[in-house]
Amino acid sequence: MLLARASPTFLPSTSSSSTTPSSQTLPPSLSFGGRTQRGSGLAAASPNCVVRRPVMAAAAVPAAKLEDAEALIDSVETFIFDCDGVIWKGDKLIDGVPATLDLLRSKGKRLVFVTNNSTKSRKQYGKKFETLGLSVNEEEIFASSFAAAAYLQSIDFPKDKKVYVIGEEGILKELDLAGFQHLGGPTDGDKKIELKPGFYMEHDKDVGAVVVGFDRYFNYYKVQYGTLCIRENPGCLFIATNRDAVTHLTDAQEWAGGGSMVGAVLGSTKQEPLVVGKPSTFMMDYLAKK
Structure with a gap:
């Protein structure tokens, strides 16, 4: 396109x-x-x-x-x-x-x-362009990982609130650059839940936004943690980098996209996400102002 x-x-x-x-x-x-x-x-x-x-x-x-x-x-x-x-x-x-x-x-x-691939930051995508022999600077790149951080900046998201990330390194790097506290991401990929009688899962009450992107380390722990934040933390935002059904991770075939991760959280929260990647109006409005 x-x-x-x-x-x-x-x-x-x-x-x-x-x-x-x-x-x-x-x-x-x-x-x-x-x-x-x-x-x-x-x-x-x-x-x-x-x-x-x-x-x-x-x-x-x-x-x-x-x-x-x-x-x-x-x-x-x-x-x-x-x-x-x-x-x-x-x-x-x-x-x-x-x-x-x-x-x-x-x-x-x-x-x-x-x-819409949020696994890399703009800087990391710049290196990919360079590897492919293309000269592209960071300001010319609009990755959905960057879009998530840019959206939070645009609404003056409180710096004392935290962002729970269901996604990969690209989102974390962009949140760091924007000065937002975060938790989750790849480090939660190895976490498991043992459903013993009476087990109660705690979550951080200071999480004010849950950002969901493509995540190769997606698991039930992340779904439950994100669900608790959205359902139980007053005003917690549900932000999706995209709702793509498929993505092109290799040249051999199509792969399940970030929309599959977003769909899991949507199903458990019954709340529609705010999408910041393409084809969202936020992306076009942001680019039009630059």
Whole structure:
């Protein structure tokens, strides 16, 4: 998926009005298609070669080719790229990406890279880009781990309150950088509950938010601890980095995503989470202000 935030005058059409193709040969990943929304200033696209029109009822509508990709690029100020499955798959760079990014940078475009994978911090993702041969700075990266910390900052979350994390190192690092106290994370991955008669599980009454992200060390202890905080601590927030059903951890297959962890806590608390990763409005509002 590729999202492009356009200038106020950008109102791309989903139908072709020109029969003259662009004079510039574009890299494969810039021969994009997708959908556009009039008046929103946003264009969403996937790396294929057609612009898809809305399908009415059961009738099949022929796809229209994007005739002037260069004009579309020139009309857009900021390009927002997904990472997993668009920039890379697992640890493999997708063909055409370096040429695409070089072309956009040469035109002075602002690039933003978003990912719902919360296992890494922005700094760690910066190192991954570097390993893949791409020059991307931290300010251009919007990871859902960072989004969780940024959201807490945006609401002036009290510094004397704590955050319980069902997730991995990326969330903990971003909370540290934002100055928030936290507990949980990978260290709770080995904890078990022995359900003996009369057993009562204690929890920290100072936890004011539970953040749930993708967690390879997910277990029943974490579900119960997070549930107790949300249900018993007055005003405790339930924050999800994303609700993705699947994720692309390797290039071999899809894997169960962070939504499976969020779903477990939702099921036990009967409370809907506040989602801070894509496609949340928080992410788009945050990027629009930068």
